[in-house]
Amino acid sequence: MRSPLLMLMPAILMAQRSALPPQEAFNRELKQNRLGTWLVVEDDGAAWGAAVRTALDDDSLVQLNLPLKVSSGGKKPDGLSPILRDRYNWPKGAHWALVDGKGRILVEGASQPTVPILVAAAEQAGVKSRTQELETFLRQNPDHLEARSALLGELMAVANRRTNRALAGAATSKDKPAGTTAEAPEPIRLLEPDQDETFWSAAVQQMDQILQSRWESVGMELGVRLRSSAAEHSPSMVALLNRYRSDLEEAVRRRPNGVEAWMLWLQASQKCGGWPLVQLLQTVQPLPGTSPGDWPPSMALSEFVKDARARKDWPAIREVMEARWEDVRAGEYRWGGGEMIWNRMISPLMEALVSLGDVGAADQLMNEVMGMEAWSGLSAQARDLATRLNRPDLAARWGALSAKGR
Structure with a gap:
């Protein structure tokens, strides 16, 4: 059975992984960054993290591209700072260090680190x-x-x-020249x-x-x-x-x-x-035998919808998405459910149907989806879509529907 979830499986697994205790998570990060990690434990009146992050972007340090781990100490410490103080015997106050993949200190200091200090530390440690x-x-x-x-x-x-x-000072949307609209995309600054x-x-x-x-x-x-x-x-x-x-x-x-x-x-x-x-x-x-519900390929589907929406080619979106919905009805397409399927399949099809004036088909689709899907946010998403399409009647009707099992 086909499933769009396969593309997103690594991200889903990461999201489902339970949070590790601070010390275990820290040790794992060190192991992953085996060439070295910069550590900063901040304290009241010594918020060094932002300054160190800026210093590490200096031309003399950026090529190392070593990660920075900042922990908050002081009156409201995070979960990691007591562990670091105990591990390295650091007393109260701010500290910094360059450690290896096993967490062993290569160089450390208790005064605010500047670019020259950090450069000297990297050279002393011999990191590459x-x-x-x-x-x-x-x-x-x-x-x-x-x-x-x-x-x-x-x-x-x-x-x-x-x-x-280099582009930190690039113009923002507030700096657009007079006469440009808020919706107009900002030009890419080269x-x-x-x-x-x-x-x-x-x-x-x-x-x-x-x-x-x-x-x-x-x-x-x-x-x-x-x-x-x-x-x-x-x-x-x-x-x-x-x-x-x-x-x-x-x-x-x-x-x-x-x-x-x-x-x-x-x-x-x-x-x-x-x-x-x-x-x-x-x-x-496409390969002979490819069903309409498999074309365009899943990898290109979002871009296809974006392109067709920009051209207001609602018939193209309807044709492609209805074929996929038919596969869902026939049980040939694994129904992943939730916000992802709403965004990838149902929302574009609903928008196309309403834009083409086929409100009856949109209502029928909405009722079918509500009968299959238990996601609590479905009716709210449908209401918001109808509101964006300037259809308050549909927003009221769809917003009042209840998902399966609710």
Whole structure:
């Protein structure tokens, strides 16, 4: 049976994992960050965390890309600060340290750490970055795709931090020029050429090397890295992705239901301002026997709806979503329930039906969904959708419905 939950399973498992005790969670973080972790225990009148975070973004420290763990002490301590004081015999007052993956102190101090102090501490400890480790490995194993992807991740993480710092003064929506509407999207602010070269050249070089290879096995990973990145601010990264657009689309055509190529294409498209999805789908042949409820592929479904909604192509949304709903009725589509299914399937279909004037079909769908779904937030979501569509009559009617078992 097909299920959109499979795509989200890692996130669902993380969300369902019970919270660990502070000490166990801290030890796990240390183990994950085996090259080193900066620790700061704050105290009353010594809130060092923000200043240290800013210092670690300095050019002399950002390349290390070591994580920072800040704990609140003083009159209202968090759960971790007493553990750290006991573990390291730290008396009252603020403290900082650089520790290794086993929590052993490499360097520590009790005065406010500045950039020069932190630089000296890193040099004294002899720590090296994950980037340095991976570069050394790749010199001996140049065809190791997983290592190259991991290196790209490290380089992009540093580039993101430097980009965010450089653009911290970017105009906000309150600073829009007169005459622009609140709904108009803010233009992407691009880095200056010298900033782009300094911040992004290494990441662009690695991405270029990866896309020249058989990258499909790490396509999902590359897409995730792009999604969380500030690549849209880098003219050189955007230019590179645009240059490989035809290659990415050919990869999608080779495996229309493969998540790897779609993930990378979708995220690259977003970073490049949006490539035409419908145009691509018109050149993709689904596997013979693919049911209407499986097309477009699940990976591209949200982007398909977004694109069709922008063009007010309500018949297209209705056709695609009704096919999926028919599969739910027939028991061929695993009903995950909850807010995710509302957002991915029911809400777009309801919006399309109302926008096309087929209120009767929308009412029927709503009643069917309420008979299948026990999620308590369903009627409120339907009411809010009707309100957004300027249909107070539907908002009142749908808001009064009760979900199954309630």
